[in-house]
Amino acid sequence: MKPYDFNYFYEFECEYEALKNSKYDVLELCHKMIEFIQEKLKELGKWLKSHIFSTIQEEIQFFKELKPKMVSKIIYHQQLLKIEGSLPPTKKKKKKHYEKELVKLYEYGMNNKEFYEYYRSKGSYKDEEYFVRKQYKNLWDNCSHLISDSKLCTSHDFILATFIANEILEGYLEKKLEELNGNHLINNSLLNSNLNWTASKVDLVELIYALHLSGAINAGNCDVKEIATYFGKMFNVDIEDNIYRAFIDIKSRKTIQTKFLNTITENLNRKMKEDEL
Structure with missing residues (x-):
């Protein structure tokens, strides 16, 4: 050479x-x-x-x-x-x-x-x-x-x-x-949504993993990336290529790991208390 x-x-x-x-x-x-x-x-x-x-x-x-x-x-x-x-x-x-x-x-x-x-x-x-x-x-x-x-x-x-x-x-x-997963691709015409996810992508990943691990979707018998694809199409946000990396980031948090889930829980509880008044 x-x-x-x-x-x-x-x-x-x-x-x-x-x-x-x-x-x-x-x-x-x-x-x-x-x-x-x-x-x-x-x-x-x-x-x-x-x-x-x-x-x-x-x-x-x-x-x-x-x-x-x-x-x-x-x-x-x-x-x-x-x-x-x-x-x-x-x-x-x-x-x-x-x-x-x-x-x-x-x-x-x-x-x-x-x-x-x-x-x-x-x-x-x-x-x-x-x-x-x-x-x-x-x-x-x-x-x-x-x-x-x-x-x-x-x-x-x-x-x-x-x-x-x-x-x-x-x-x-x-x-x-x-x-x-059988290449479960979504036809865009089936999910032509005007709803946009306005929180962070990591927040959506946190929610998706919570739903998946709780067995709330198909009793847990589906892949987390398949769920991410559906949610991404539904809310016009691309997250399926980064979902595993985002989950690592969530696990690496030094303080509260489930920040988004805690926030929406607090908001729901606050609303229910306000309605009781």
Whole structure:
């Protein structure tokens, strides 16, 4: 690989897409992908050990834009192999399995909240801190040399790669849940409502989870995301793609977790007391 040769990454993406479109089942494809990407990362690591970037900006670009995209692909397929390799047999258990994995993805973001917000906001003011190499080793005990050797990594390029992988995996898991739910899509003409939800989206998620867990809808025998889709259409608000993440936020509240439910309960009790006067 020539120094800072963008063609290397372009060729990698072409080979990756060709393999991705091959006719392997998900587990076999994961094995093939992991083997393929490992070889490419070895080549990259060998080049990187002796390469000197001409500017700080080049180094930042490499560790912020180029390397994480490649590393994210092996993280994704390693996670996917683990998830699908341990998939339970029944529909109900599969749904719980996928939902549990979704929660793990959101918790990873919460555990790295400051950097996750930096990543989501497309920040650049801390790039030299996050994406320039420093002289230390063994940053993570569970990583390969490409993400623990100070010549090959920065403090945050692996975390960034994990965020990218998790976003792809999130889409995969949500699609799987939709398939298990029978793709219960709502015809917009059936719910052409003039009612608009004017509280926050998190408030609506809190209400939906309360109804779901209480068994008030289909005796609890339905998926929470299906309920979210109906409520979203009914009240003209899009929440189904963020419902699991919002629930993590609700659980992470430091004071009162059920703020919205407490508020509407207080309002109802106040109204009933006023009517008695």
